[in-house]
Amino acid sequence: MVSQDFNELQKRILELKHEKKVLILAHNYQTIDIQEIADFVGDSLQLARKSAESNGYNSILFAGVRFMAEMAAVLSPKLPVYIPDPRALCPLAACLDAERIREKKKEYPGVPVVVYVNTTAEAKSEADMICTSGSAVEVxxxxxxxxxxxxxxxxxxxxxxxxxxxxxxxxxxxxxxYVHNKFDREMFLDMKAKYPDSVAIAHPECPIEVQDVADMVGSTGMMAKTVAESDAKVFLIATEMGMVQQLQKQNPDKTIIPIYDAAVCRQMKKHTLEKILNVLENFPEENRVTVPDIYIPHIREILEKMNKVRGQGPPVPVEAHS
Ligand code: SF4
Structure with missing residues (x-):
């Protein structure tokens, strides 16, 4: 049943997603109005896992940047995956192509390649292992x-x-x-001085000088867990603003303060409710995200290897293996 708290556009989206059996996944950095109509909100790996649990759906709509939608296409190969705005590309992922990896492998023969999940499917196809920010050290x-x-x-x-x-x-x-690289040590220390009883948490994509003065460094998933479980009342957060807003919404009894409120990912914010509605009404081919079949088995294999390192089960449903 549709809540009265939703606006007209959100209600229409909720009706259509139920009618057409569309699984809507939204990254933590999406705006709150998009998070509200999603079936799941999380970091890239949490959403990848959810895309693998898509039995009963006809398609997936992924409100995140393209490499994340590619992961959904890898893990749920039987369902079409759509992105609200096909121009939502992560510049970090775009700065490492497969050719550069091949050149580095020639330069350092035998040295294993670990790529961050923020990479294109083509780049992942050249890697020996994959990691998230939360699993990088263990991997x-x-x-x-x-x-x-x-x-x-x-x-x-x-x-x-x-x-x-x-x-x-x-x-x-x-x-x-470019979003996390905007944080610097001085702004972090200034905020710590202003809120001495706070817990300051930085994402590991922030510069090392910032990591060095944070009380905790962790992924968005770890931030959510820490804020929810800590007895502290005030948290200073160094990551994208969508996550800051989500943390405040989920923890109304705590005060969540951004270290820098201009930390906004323009690519993530390309998605809007209007664009989501357009996909649900028209399923445009240009909004479909696909991954060449040739890359899929290797990417699934390195994802499963990463999950084994973390002591977690494979994110891939057994019947989907081919
Ligand atoms: S915040 Fe935006 S630019 Fe930065 S890694 Fe995430 S998607 Fe890429």
Whole structure:
């Protein structure tokens, strides 16, 4: 039943998604109005898992950037996957192509390649392992090697360097998320001085100088868990604003303060309720996200390897294996 709290556009979207059996997945960085009409809201890996549990649906609508929708297409190959705005591309993912990885492999023969989940399907097809921000350290350590090639996020690479003894070679030294790279140590320390009883949490895509002065460094999933479970009342958050708004909504008895309120991902914000409605009404072919069949088995394999490292079951339904 549709809640009276929804606006007319949201009500129409909810009616259509039920009628047409569309699973709507929204990333943490989406605006709250989009999060409200989604079946699930989460980080890229949580949403990838949800896309693998899509029995009973006719299609998936993924409100996130393209590489995330590609993951849904990999894990749920029987369902068409749509994105509200096909121009929603992550610049971090775009800065590491398969050719650059092949060149690095030639330069460092035998060194395993670990790619961040924020990569294109083509880049993932060249990797030995995949990781999320929350699993990067465990994944690198699991390889039992002295050296890894890692990318594309150079700040996340610094985080791995700090927490392991493995030599980490950047696949792209210039690879940064422009949103998280905006945070700096001074703004962080200023906010800490202003709110001395707060817990300050930074995403590992922030520069290492910021990570060094944070009380905790973690993925958006870890932020949500920490804020929900902590006895603290005030939290300073260094990540994208959509996550800050979500944390406040989910924890109304706590005060969630952004370290920098201009940290907004323009690519994530390309999606709107109007564009979601357009997909639900028309299912335009240009909004469909596909991954070449040739890449799918390898990407599923490295995803399963990552989940084994984390002690979690494979995100892929058994019957979907071919
Ligand atoms: S917040 Fe950064 S990493 Fe995430 S989609 Fe936007 S640009 Fe890419």
């Amino acid at each position: 690198v350590e699991s390889l039992g090697v002295d050296t890894v090639l890692f990318g594309p996020d150079a700040n996340l690479a610094d985080y791995v360097r700090k927490h392991t003894s493995v030599k980490v070679i950047d696949l792209n030294e210039e690879g940064h998320c």
